[in-house]
Amino acid sequence: xxxxxxxxxxxxxxxxxxxxxxxxxxxxxxxxxxxxxxxxxxxxxxxxxxxxxxxxxxxxxxxxxxxxxxxxxxxxxxxxxxxxxxxxxxxxxxxxxxxxxxxxxxxxxxxxxxxxxxxxxxxxxxxxxxxxxxxxxxxxxxxxxxxxxxxxxxxxxxxxxxxxxxxxxxxxxxxxxxxxxxxxxxxxxxxxxxxxxxxxxxxxxxxxxxxxxxxxxxxxxxxxxxxxxxxxxxxxxxxxxxxxxxxxxxxxxxxxxxxxxxxxxxxxxxxxxxxxxxxxxxxxxxxxxxxxxxxxxxxxxxxxx
Amino acid sequence: xxxxxxxxxxxxxxxxxxxxxxxxxxxxxxxxxxxxxxxxxxxxxxxxxxxxxxxxxxxxxxxxxxxxxxxxxxxxxxxxxxxxxxxxxxxxxxxxxxxxxxxxxxxxxxxxxxxxxxxxxxxxxxxxxxxxxxxxxxxxxxxxxxxxxxxxxxxxxxxxxxxxxxxxxxxxxxxxxxxxxxxxxxxxxxxxxxxxxxxxxxxxxxxxxxxxxxxxxxxxxxxxxxxxxxxxxxxxxxxxxxxxxxxxxxxxxxxxxxxxxxxxxxxxxxxxxxxxxxxxxxxxxxxxxxxxxxxxxxxxxxxxxx
Numbered sequence: 001x002x003x004x005x006x007x008x009x010x011x012x013x014x015x016x017x018x019x020x021x022x023x024x025x026x027x028x029x030x031x032x033x034x035x036x037x038x039x040x041x042x043x044x045x046x047x048x049x050x051x052x053x054x055x056x057x058x059x060x061x062x063x064x065x066x067x068x069x070x071x072x073x074x075x076x077x078x079x080x081x082x083x084x085x086x087x088x089x090x091x092x093x094x095x096x097x098x099x100x101x102x103x104x105x106x107x108x109x110x111x112x113x114x115x116x117x118x119x120x121x122x123x124x125x126x127x128x129x130x131x132x133x134x135x136x137x138x139x140x141x142x143x144x145x146x147x148x149x150x151x152x153x154x155x156x157x158x159x160x161x162x163x164x165x166x167x168x169x170x171x172x173x174x175x176x177x178x179x180x181x182x183x184x185x186x187x188x189x190x191x192x193x194x195x196x197x198x199x200x201x202x203x204x205x206x207x208x209x210x211x212x213x214x215x216x217x218x219x220x221x222x223x224x225x226x227x228x229x230x231x232x233x234x235x236x237x238x239x240x241x242x243x244x245x246x247x248x249x250x251x252x253x254x255x256x257x258x259x260x261x262x263x264x265x266x267x268x269x270x271x272x273x274x275x276x277x278x279x280x281x282x283x284x285x286x287x288x289x290x291x292x293x294x295x296x297x298x299x300x301x302x303x304x305x
Numbered sequence: 306x307x308x309x310x311x312x313x314x315x316x317x318x319x320x321x322x323x324x325x326x327x328x329x330x331x332x333x334x335x336x337x338x339x340x341x342x343x344x345x346x347x348x349x350x351x352x353x354x355x356x357x358x359x360x361x362x363x364x365x366x367x368x369x370x371x372x373x374x375x376x377x378x379x380x381x382x383x384x385x386x387x388x389x390x391x392x393x394x395x396x397x398x399x400x401x402x403x404x405x406x407x408x409x410x411x412x413x414x415x416x417x418x419x420x421x422x423x424x425x426x427x428x429x430x431x432x433x434x435x436x437x438x439x440x441x442x443x444x445x446x447x448x449x450x451x452x453x454x455x456x457x458x459x460x461x462x463x464x465x466x467x468x469x470x471x472x473x474x475x476x477x478x479x480x481x482x483x484x485x486x487x488x489x490x491x492x493x494x495x496x497x498x499x500x501x502x503x504x505x506x507x508x509x510x511x512x513x514x515x516x517x518x519x520x521x522x523x524x525x526x527x528x529x530x531x532x533x534x535x536x537x538x539x540x541x542x543x544x545x546x547x548x549x550x551x552x553x554x555x556x557x558x559x560x561x562x563x564x565x566x567x568x569x570x571x572x573x574x575x576x577x578x579x580x581x582x583x584x585x586x587x588x589x590x591x592x593x594x595x596x597x598x599x600x601x602x603x604x605x606x607x608x609x610x611x
Binding site: 141148152153156233244246264268271278281286293 | 447
């Protein structure tokens with residue numbers, strides 16, 4: 001296996017780029033290389049904006065029931081109406097509005113959980129890599145235990161005890177997802193620790209805290225940003241799975257996962273109820289992954305994440 | 306080799322111990338079993354009585370010891386719901402889960418091996434780019450949605466396959482594909498990078514220089530060595546594969562451990578949940594151990610601790 005760290009002489013983002021034709025002051029070839037990432041970022045921006053502005057752009061309230069127009073198909077199908085573009089669900093709620101609102105839950109949980117898990121993971125990874133010895137052994141054993149264990153099972157077990165709620169979901173997903181950060185950050189820290197500037201810092205009498213947070217951590221920012229971005233997608237999938245099982249965000253709050261779970265019951269005749277929320281999850285996670293990959297290539301092409 | 310086996314065994318023991326503590330902690334530290342067991346309107350006296358009855362007034366390490374020493378003998382207590390031993394319930398549901406996992410793994414390899422090798426041989430070609438796209442899309446795909454879409458297309462529309470259930474080979478097709486699609490992207494990427502790395506090795510150049518036919522070089526020299534990282538990572542991914550099986554089972558109403566676990570969680574049937582979690586973890590750990598052994602046998606550098 002190759003070593004995990006980039007070679008030390010590769011400075012971030014300064015790899016020699018072939019002289020590209022400059023237009024508008026931006027090297028066009030470089031922009032072209034990241035076309036997918038930029039497109040993904042644009043799509044993601046659109047999704048985030050529509051979730052944030054949901055009250056203004058959604059045609060209906062996501063919870064208003066209209067039993068008369070239940071199970072209405074999307075506009076382009078026979079029996080579909082233009083008033084409900086994506087159709088209606090089993091109790092006549094407008095599917096488009098629910099999909100727009102549903103993004104809020106996933107994005108909030110994804111971001112919040114990743115903030116928690118990256119904080120825990122980075123701190124423990126730094127401690128393991130910098131102090132080595134017994135601290136390293138303890139933390140890495142914990143990491144191994146948690147990585148062996150399927151994340152889904154752990155989340156299920158904890159949610160079962162705590163009970164489903166938005167805050168519990170954030171806490172559980174946040175606490176369960178830190179080992180990945182810890183493992184990568186530890187490996188990077190081990191390499192950086194041996195560099196001259198850390199040695200110099202130590203010789204100057206800097207405290208451990210100052211070395212770790214002032215000298216090592218700034219070098220890890222790009223790695224952390226890349227992992228965190230990719231993890232948001234993972235957390236969103238997991239969150240929607242828990243909601244799909246009915247163990248996550250509870251109805252009538254619209255969440256892509258619980259809409260998918262409710263729609264499953266009606267898939268025999270009304271395929272659209274399960275299809276569109278799932279499509280929303282897929283597009284969101286795809287955009288996040290593409291953006292994360294582009295971010296990695298842009299920040300440090302040698303990064304192994 | 307003896308040292309290598311011993312080291313892996315110690316690691317295995319530590320992980321099992323850690324998982325058992327984790328499972329114990331989830332129920333006893335985060336939650337309160339008495340609150341889960343009693344109806345919500347139960348009085349304080351009743352609470353105290355059950356608290357004592359379950360031995361919760363004893364120090365936590367004594368409780369853990371009791372739990373662990375029973376668990377080692379396969380005694381996880383009786384299901385609160387059906388009054389049968391939890392161990393028996395879980396064990397009965399184990400075979401379908403293992404069949405599904407195996408089928409998913411085979412499916413993943415059937416997709417990933419040819420595509421990965423092809424992508425590596427025709428690097429930066431149209432095929433390679435298409436495979437990369439497919440892998441990125443596959444990784445973003447929520448497999449429970451994929452499963453539902455398959456059901457809508459193949460069971461509801463085309464009426465070609467059964468929507469759910471267990472029994473004939475036809476029941477296996479959609480769940481196995483769903484699970485395979487979950488594992489295939491990462492496997493494909495590993496196969497691709499493994500083959501590329503190995504094609505640049507000197508012994509491949511030697512083999513070519515000796516005048517071996519290209520297929521011989523690829524199959525006999527490159528592929529065998531590319532297997533090592535693939536096996537290692539597949540072993541590590543086994544936990545994820547079981548996680549994927551959990552998701553797949555719930556979509557297709559597969560009568561395995563996962564559906565049992567999810568049902569038990571809904572019924573707040575904790576002995577069963579605990580037992581299922583511990584047994585699944587044990588399987589993962591044992592599989593990881595076997596993988597480590599196989600890799601050690603294949604690659605002397607690893608077992609000699611290079």
